[in-house]
Amino acid sequence: MASRLRLFAAGPTPGADGNSDPNPGISGKAAAGEREGGAKRPEPPRREVTDLGGGSEVVHLQRFVDREKAWEWFDYLDKTIPWNRPELRVFGRTAQPRDVCYVADEGLPDLKYSGHQPHAHSWDEFPVLKDILKAVHEALPGSCFNSLLLNRYKTGADYVSWHADDEPLYGPTPEIASVSFGCERDFVLRKKPTKSQAASGSGEAARKRLKLAAPQQQHSFFLKHGSLLVMRGYTQRDWQHSVPKRAKASSPRINLTFRHVLT
Template sequence: MADNKRQRARIQGSWAAPPSKGKARGRPTGPGPGSKPPSRPGPNPNAVSMTSKTPETTTSPTTKGQSDCLPQTLTFTETGPIRRIPEPKEIVKDGSYVISVEPGGEARITLTRDFLLPEEADYVFATLRDEIPWAQKQNCIQGQTFDEPRLTCWFGEYPYAYTKVRWEKNTDWNETLLYVKSRIEEKTGQTFNSCLLNYYRSGKDHVSWHSDDEPSLGSKPAIASVSLGDSRTFEMRKKPPPEENGDYTYTEKLKIPLTHGSLLMMEGASQDDWQHQIPREYHDRDARINLTFRTIFPE
């Protein structure tokens, strides 16, 4: 019977000699002092290695202290990659920026922070605040009528309309406004025949996401925006592709602090492919006036 057990153990490859009689359990059984160390057997030419060669394209499992060995660009779940919400990029330096090149073509913005010197900007702000016939228009979105959270005024050779707001032509230009218009045209080489003015009385006043893409503005309109008064953050977000069904969660976003006397130009596909807003703020903000010069075509 004992011979049969030893035969099965040899076949299974796990045979070991039984412990010698008289040895206490747990007591070392190695060679005693003065004995020679056992000789190491040479390699067995018939042995089969249990370690397979890992292909170069295979990624090793993550272990503690080795997480940087794995690619960090995408994380996968059973249903596919996890999409990360992009952080808004902030533009604070003067210059011209190409913010996208598709699908409508090249979209450009140009920031000039000190377009008007501080004393000049102070004068223009105070004059327009006191001389412009500001009005609060009513708008309607999704059947809900509301007072726009800002005051506005329109100057232009033709009427202008957006959503449910309509302005009649107004050629009685304010002289200070004409001065700013001439300065912009001299700097940019563009010409404008109209201006929409916005007066933000505090941080509660704002304008929601929109694009200036009305048909009366023509294709690829150039819009010059001058900021006066307290600084506000101008935000932009890229329109999502059709397969996103209007979901802006993962689109590119920009933040541009607009300071007293600054000029922001939006050109190319900036209205076709992007939206912009001045968000409501929940801390104290003083008044701000925004002048948006544009070219209107007869409808």
């Protein structure tokens, strides 16, 4: 389906929340295109805003971090994070589809998802995560993330199945900021079935009837190395997202999802 997409190019750009964008882009060196002798003014990364309707929105900065810095952060995370691969219960089945780790401020309520309660590491153990968090806060004025779920997809066989990050501890309209490093993967959003659609029956026949009656709205984003994608508003209430398996994706991808746990 056609997305309702707004593009904001260089210069102070209004964010979805009406804020201007002071983020000059995260770079380990001077930005390309800077004129010699001129003022050092790296171009802000272009942000694409997709209005999903009904108060849900996705903001995508494909070049949030430059390639060099992004590889530096990838290597650090790949080597330093104490990755573990828990057995998650997804729709009654156990699966081990990716490596994970959880970092959070002290004293927050515990996170529990898919039958798994991860140990909360401290930000102090991983100084680079504090740098990445700072860059995300600068790109998203008004944001205040206090927890982080890290995912590592070793190959294209690793994935995250359809879900919404709609745990009550995030509140009704959470902002979730997702930074990607390494192998480029698809990120897909689909509209949750409405209550009446869900009530129309279960099983393969009902699913087929539903598909014919109302093709499910879907949006796809290609998450590049060094990109930032933000889900806002009612996206977790009304939509599900996934990173599907991809046979052709042979190298690892690391993804960081920053969240705010209500206190």
